[in-house]
Amino acid sequence: xxxxxxxxxxxxxxxxxxxxxxxxxxxxxxxxxxxxxxxxxxxxxxxxxxxxxxxxxxxxxxxxxxxxxxxxxxxxxxxxxxxxxxxxxxxxxxxxxxxxxxxxxxxxxxxxxxxxxxxxxxxxxxxxxxxxxxxxxxxxxxxxxxxxxxxxxxxxxxxxxxxxxxxxxxxxxxxxxxxxxxxxxxxxxxxxxxxxxxxxxxxxxxxxxxxxxxxxxxxxxxxxxxxxxxxxxxxxxxxxxxxxxxxxxxxxxxxxxxxxxxxxxxxxxxxxxxxxxxxxxxxxxxxxxxxxxxxxxxxxxxxxxxxxxxxxxxxxxxxxxxxxxxxxxxxxxxxxxxxxxxxxxxxxxxxxxxxxxxxxxxxxxxxxxxxxxxxxxxxxxx
Amino acid sequence: xxxxxxxxxxxxxxxxxxxxxxxxxxxxxxxxxxxxxxxxxxxxxxxxxxxxxxxxxxxxxxxxxxxxxxxxxxxxxxxxxxxxxxxxxxxxxxxxxxxxxxxxxxxxxxxxxxxxxxxxxxxxxxxxxxxxxxxxxxxxxxxxxxxxxxxxxxxxxxxxxxxxxxxxxxxxxxxxxxxxxxxxxxxxxxxxxxxxxxxxxxxxxxxxxxxxxxxxxxxxxxxxxxxxxxxxxxxxxxxxxxxxxxxxxxxxxxxxxxxxxxxxxxxxxxxxxxxxxxxxxxxxxxxxxxxxxxxxxxxxxxxxxxxxxxxxxxxxxxxxxxxxxxxxxxxxxxxxxxxxxxxxxxxxxxxxxxxxxxxxxxxxxxxxxxxxxxxxxxxxxxxxxxxxxxxxxxxxxxxxxxxxxxxxxxxxxxxxxxxxxxxxxxxxxxxxxxxxxxxxxxxxxxxxxxxxxxxxxxxx
Numbered sequence: 001x002x003x004x005x006x007x008x009x010x011x012x013x014x015x016x017x018x019x020x021x022x023x024x025x026x027x028x029x030x031x032x033x034x035x036x037x038x039x040x041x042x043x044x045x046x047x048x049x050x051x052x053x054x055x056x057x058x059x060x061x062x063x064x065x066x067x068x069x070x071x072x073x074x075x076x077x078x079x080x081x082x083x084x085x086x087x088x089x090x091x092x093x094x095x096x097x098x099x100x101x102x103x104x105x106x107x108x109x110x111x112x113x114x115x116x117x118x119x120x121x122x123x124x125x126x127x128x129x130x131x132x133x134x135x136x137x138x139x140x141x142x143x144x145x146x147x148x149x150x151x152x153x154x155x156x157x158x159x160x161x162x163x164x165x166x167x168x169x170x171x172x173x174x175x176x177x178x179x180x181x182x183x184x185x186x187x188x189x190x191x192x193x194x195x196x197x198x199x200x201x202x203x204x205x206x207x208x209x210x211x212x213x214x215x216x217x218x219x220x221x222x223x224x225x226x227x228x229x230x231x232x233x234x235x236x237x238x239x240x241x242x243x244x245x246x247x248x249x250x251x252x253x254x255x256x257x258x259x260x261x262x263x264x265x266x267x268x269x270x271x272x273x274x275x276x277x278x279x280x281x282x283x284x285x286x287x288x289x290x291x292x293x294x295x296x297x298x299x300x301x302x303x304x305x306x307x308x309x310x311x312x313x314x315x316x317x318x319x320x321x322x323x324x325x326x327x328x329x330x331x332x333x334x335x336x337x338x339x340x341x342x343x344x345x346x347x348x349x350x351x352x353x354x355x356x357x358x359x360x361x362x363x364x365x366x367x368x369x370x371x372x373x374x375x376x377x378x379x380x381x382x
Numbered sequence: 383x384x385x386x387x388x389x390x391x392x393x394x395x396x397x398x399x400x401x402x403x404x405x406x407x408x409x410x411x412x413x414x415x416x417x418x419x420x421x422x423x424x425x426x427x428x429x430x431x432x433x434x435x436x437x438x439x440x441x442x443x444x445x446x447x448x449x450x451x452x453x454x455x456x457x458x459x460x461x462x463x464x465x466x467x468x469x470x471x472x473x474x475x476x477x478x479x480x481x482x483x484x485x486x487x488x489x490x491x492x493x494x495x496x497x498x499x500x501x502x503x504x505x506x507x508x509x510x511x512x513x514x515x516x517x518x519x520x521x522x523x524x525x526x527x528x529x530x531x532x533x534x535x536x537x538x539x540x541x542x543x544x545x546x547x548x549x550x551x552x553x554x555x556x557x558x559x560x561x562x563x564x565x566x567x568x569x570x571x572x573x574x575x576x577x578x579x580x581x582x583x584x585x586x587x588x589x590x591x592x593x594x595x596x597x598x599x600x601x602x603x604x605x606x607x608x609x610x611x612x613x614x615x616x617x618x619x620x621x622x623x624x625x626x627x628x629x630x631x632x633x634x635x636x637x638x639x640x641x642x643x644x645x646x647x648x649x650x651x652x653x654x655x656x657x658x659x660x661x662x663x664x665x666x667x668x669x670x671x672x673x674x675x676x677x678x679x680x681x682x683x684x685x686x687x688x689x690x691x692x693x694x695x696x697x698x699x700x701x702x703x704x705x706x707x708x709x710x711x712x713x714x715x716x717x718x719x720x721x722x723x724x725x726x727x728x729x730x731x732x733x734x735x736x737x738x739x740x741x742x743x744x745x746x747x748x749x750x751x752x753x754x755x756x757x758x759x760x761x762x763x764x765x766x767x768x769x770x771x772x773x774x775x776x777x778x779x780x781x782x783x784x785x786x787x788x789x790x791x792x793x794x795x796x797x798x799x800x801x802x803x804x805x806x807x808x809x810x811x812x813x814x815x816x817x818x819x820x821x822x823x824x825x826x827x828x829x830x831x832x833x834x835x836x837x838x839x840x841x842x
Contacts, residue, residue, distance in 0.1 A: 042763070064568045109579065109598075110589045112765050125589070152755050154776045168778035172753050172785035179788060182819045182832055189813055190837040192723075192775050200777035245762050246506035250548040250576045256506075298553040298563070298572035304579070336595065 031142030034316065034358050035231060035282040037240045037271065038133070039220070039264070040155065042115060043248030045288035046302055047309030047340065049257050051098045051322065054079045058294075058329035066253055066296040078322055083261040086269040090313050094320035097381060099349060101307040101327050103290060103342030105373070107335075109304035111248065114289035118346070119157035121370050130160025132369050133239060136354050137162040139364035140238075148204070148230060148237035150223045158241050163199050165237050167206065167226060204230045204237070220244045224267035228274025239358070242267075247288060251299035268313050280315035283357050283382055287346060293338050294329055307340030310349055316357060316382050323381060344378070351377035386719060387411040389810040393842035394678060394715070394722065396487035398732025399807055403485070415710050418488040419527050419703050425519060426480045432473040435516040438466055439541045439624030442509055443612025447622070466512040470504075471744070473515035474758050478747050482734045492526045492706065493518065494727075495677055500537045500585060501766035502546040504759050510546045514759035517542035530670065530700030531661035538581065538657060539626045541610035547577035547764060550613055554606040554634025559615070573634075578602035580764050581660070588672075591665030593641060600638045604645065605653040607633030667695040673769070674705070679714050680721045681770040687714045719811045720841035723774045725767060726754035728842070729783055733790055733834055736807050750786045754779065775840075784835045791831035800829035808838040 052071040053059045060067050071079025072088040078098075080088050090096040106117040106125070113125035121132025134157070137147050144162030149155065152168040175183075180201065187193040206229035217225075223242045231237055244263070249256050268284060275282050291308030307327070313319070324344035327333045335341040347370055354360040354369060355377055383389055383404040391411035392399045407414045445459045481490045497518045504511025521540040525533035537543050544550040553560045553572030560572045578601040583589045607630060611623035628650040638645050638652060643659065645652050660666060671691035675683030694708040695701075709715065724732060730750050734742075751757045761767050768774075800820055804812055816836045823829035833839060 061568070108589075109595065110583050111763060112583075113589050149776075149778075152776070152779045152782065153773065159772060166777040168782070170753060170778075170782055170785065171749075172782060173789060175781075175785060175788055178824065179828060179831070182823065182828075183784065183835060185819045186813075186816050186832060186836050188815055192771055193780065193837045193840070196775050196777045196780040200781045203777060203781075248763075250574055251551065297574045298560075299548055299551040299574050301548065301574070303573075303575045 031146055031235070032140065032238055032359055033278070033281050035238050035275065035278055035314075036353060036358055037227060037231075037242065037282065037284045038157070039242050039244060039267070039284065039286045040115075040118075040157070041244050041247045041260075041264075041286060041288040043111065043246060043288070044114075044290050044292055044304055045247050045308055046249055046253060046257060046292040047100055047307070048292070048294065049253065050081050050084070050261065050309050050311075051100050052079045052081060053077060053329065056329055058331075062295040062329065064296070065300055066302070068254075074322070081257070081261050083258050084265050086265045086272075087311070087313065090268070090272070091320055095315060095317055096311065096313045096319045097317050098322045099310040099312070099324045099344055099378075099381075100322060101340050101342055102310045102324060102344040102346050102349065103307055104346045106290070107306065107342075109290065109306075111289060111304070116156065118287070118289050119155065121347075121350075121373075123370075123372050131155070131157035132350070133157045133241065134160030134162045134164070136358070136360055136365070136369045137164070137239065139360045139368065140358060142238070145202075146238040148227065148240040150227050150240055150242045151219075155241055155243055163195070165230075166199060166203055167230060169222065169226065206230045218263040218266070220263045220267045221270055224270045225274060228271050232275045232278045249292070249301050250297065250303060251301040253296075253301045272313075282314035283316050283353055284311075284313045285349070285353065286311040286313075291340055291342075294334060294340055295338065305339035306335045307342040307344075310346060312349075312353075312381060318380055318382060324378065345375045347373050348375045348378040349381065351375070352379065352381045357382040383806055383809045384408060385411075386810045387716060389808070390716060390719065391415055392487075393720065393732075395491060395710070397481060397484075397490060397728065398487075398724075398735045398839075398842075400483075400485075400735045401738040401806070404806070412710050415488050416707060418486045419706055420489075421527055421703055423486075423489055423523060423527060425523055426476075426484075428476045428480055429473060429515075429519050432476070432519075433466075433469050433516060434624075435513050435520055435541055436624040438469070438513045438516055439545075439610055439612045440622050441624075442466060442512055443610075443614075443622045443624065446612075447614065463512075467508075470512050470515050470759075473519075475742075475744055475747060477515060477518070478731070478758070479742055481731050482742075483740065487735075489526070493523055495674075496526050496533065497522045498761070498766035499673065500533075500543065501761045501764050502542045502759070503761040503764070503766075505762055507546065510542065511759055513542040513545075518759075525702070527703040527706060528701075529661075530666075530695070530702055531658055533702070534581075534585065534657055534661050535654065537585070538577070538605075538653075539608070541612070541624060541626065544577065544608055544610060544626075547580055548574045549577035549605060550609040552577070552602065552606050552608075553632045554603055556635055557606060557633050558631040559629075560632075560634070572632075573599065573602050573606065575599065575602045578605060581657075584765055586660040586669065587663060587665040588669035591663070591669060597640050600640050601656060603634040604638045604640065604656050607631075607650070608653060661700055662696075664692075664696065667692040667700070670700075670705075671695055674709060675714075676769055677722075678709055679712070680718065684714050687712050720838065722842050723771045724840055724842050725774055726756040726779070726783065727751065727758060729840060730754075730786075732839070733787060736803075736834070736839075737790075737794055750790075753782050753786060783840065784831075787834040788831040791834055792827045794827065794830050796826055798826060798830065800826060800833065803830060804833050807833065808836060811838045812836070813838070 052068045054071045055077045073079045106114050116125045119131045120128040122128035144164045147164030149158045149166045206226050227240045292302035292305040327341040327343045388407045388411050395415045445462045450456050521536040552574035579598045582593045609629045611627040671688045675687045698704040820829045820832050
């Protein structure tokens with residue numbers, strides 16, 4: 001990172017270009033204004049309750065008690081869960097695209113391996129100790145400082161050589177500058193502590209209004225609000241990751257999903273408002289490690305499955321449609337006779353956003369972000 | 383504290399020094415750890431006054447079944463629920479107090495290790511929190527130095543685990559209940575795979591331990607009916623109770639085949655037989671050995687240590703006292719000073735231990751634990767809390783740790799000598815930098831805070 005900065009400062013090329021071609025081209029050298037926010041739903045989102053194939057007889061047969069009865073219709077076959085009113089509006093405004101029957105290349109059913117696979121981008125669980133979004137940042141002008149991890153831990157997808165910004169809320173008193181200075185001396189010989197402390201000093205301060213609302217709002221909504229405040233500024237971070245827990249609905253699924261999907265709807269709404277002028281350049285992507293079984297189980301829940309759902313919202317999305325292929329829910333169409341088949345590739349969706357939206361070089365994506373993954377980027381999403 | 387070996391024993395195996403503890407350890411650190419290994423550990427008396435899971439499960443089952451037709455009924459249920467929550471909060475508090483005060487901290491570290499290995503969590507499942515501290519006391523504590531097989535069976539039969547991973551309502555498709563249900567509702571599958579999968583993946587073989595989706599389903603069938611007595615279907619008028627109950631009418635008939643072995647149908651005994659075989663499987667030995675070595679040696683544990691532990695596990699039929707003793711004898715344990723990072727909870731415990739304080743209030747623990755986002759019995763998933771450095775030291779989490787330690791240091795006696803405190807808690811490993819900057823600190827509390835915030839104190 002240091003090398004690149006020195007290069008930029010030391011090179012006269014920028015000035016020459018400005019002189020020769022006017023300010024427009026030189027501006028292209030500046031870090032991107034495009035914004036990419038990823039929300040990871042941990043536990044396995046039930047795609048069929050989110051984007052509901054309400055008119056499909058197989059859906060109703062396989063889910064006699066769980067089928068969502070009153071979806072917000074998106075035409076004659078699919079509908080959105082009734083809690084997703086804000087997303088439904090975005091769909092009508094062509095700012096929401098849904099990719100059903102989607103998954104990474106992972107085909108087993110462990111949460112922990114599936115999440116690791118989703119985040120490391122190397123094509124197998126624990127295939128790499130860093131995350132693909134961190135490697136993608138290395139291919140963007142501005143590097144790690146354009147990355148933002150929201151929450152106390154940096155998720156694997158953002159861990160690695162690029163040092164990203166981090167933010168988490170805290171009620172504890174701030175440390176004095178003097179204490180921080182002594183601390184950095186004490187940490188000097190321990191790379192893990194030294195690096196974490198240095199990065200902590202660079203953490204953004206969104207100055208959230210504290211109106212006593214914090215406890216009532218979900219973590220996800222609070223984090224979404226913070227992300228918007230931190231990102232919707234000139235020279236702010238451009239790529240953020242927010243985690244959401246609790247999606248493993250083996251029982252009592254409909255009750256639990258209502259609350260969780262409401263959080264999603266509120267959080268996307270908060271981002272849309274909070275991003276202000278930046279909304280037109282924003283892509284929010286919502287993904288989960290896998291989908292769930294097509295059939296319901298005995299406990300009004302579903303078990304770990306394969307094909308899931310990816311939602312993309314934002315002003316930069318070519319929305320108002322369901323993208324990719326749909327394999328259907330007939331017995332013969334299912335993966336191992338139980339799961340929605342993953343006919344669409346999540347890696348293809350990731351590549352599309354990185355290349356078409358964030359402007360990452362194709363070869364950087366092929367060589368460093370998803371090495372060994374031959375899937376072509378999914379076209380027409382942004 | 384004078385020797386490196388005592389620092390390692392007290393921090394890596396214990397929970398950080400209490401004032402004076404080092405004097406007892408220094409003579410023979412290994413012996414100090416080994417003497418804590420008792421086949422039937424005493425249950426801390428302070429925990430025994432809390433409700434049994436039998437009562438908790440029965441009461442919360444009763445509350446669930448209660449008709450909520452009017453305000454008085456609803457108020458009664460809310461009151462019951464809040465008393466169960468309060469009971470669990472108080473036991474969690476007492477557990478933490480015990481960990482701070484104990485003079486057998488290796489026992490407590492092992493309780494945490496196994497409680498985390500067999501996580502039940504209230505995160506997103508409030509009712510599980512009611513019973514989680516009782517589960518640890520009843521299913522984990524008695525077995526930490528017993529046979530792994532007994533620990534596994536105690537865990538899987540416990541209503542807390544059966545409920546947390548949804549097995550209590552799992553129904554065999556060809557069981558009496560399954561057939562009736564499929565007739566009434568049209569739902570053909572009644573199985574809930576969750577517990578069977580997590581036992582294979584998280585508790586025994588490990589994800590690469592050599593099982594398939596078919597094994598998951600067959601095993602899930604074998605443990606259908608493993609439930610508890612606080613679930614009563616329509617027209618089942620037996621009184622509720624909060625113990626394990628094998629519901630024969632939920633149980634999938636016929637033989638099952640798991641990991642290539644056929645198990646003839648013997649009701650509850652089928653599941654028990656499979657669990658016993660899983661407990662003795664070579665993949666389990668390896669998986670447990672790796673986790674122990676990761677906890678006590680390094681994030682990436684050396685192969686030789688894992689092999690040695692797995693060997694002892696296999697040879698002794700999963701005897702956890704013998705495995706623990708073998709762990710203490712490994713050279714790899716003693717040739718690195720502080721390779722591991724304390725979890726947030728361990729850091730808080732060790733700070734309180736170092737302070738010698740007692741007489742705590744609830745908020746002494748709840749404020750830091752909520753700031754750190756590591757509240758006991760609220761792990762984010764059935765995999766429990768992670769055990770590698772990157773999971774605990776990130777920019778924001780490090781700041782929260784230090785912010786709290788800084789505030790905590792200000793509550794320590796102003797008359798303390800920072801130099802002595804440094805020698806007492808991190809003496810053998812303190813770097814020159816730490817000593818220098820502690821000596822230059824502008825105030826006693828700043829000096830104490832620097833000691834507590836040093837890598838030497840935050841590591842183990």
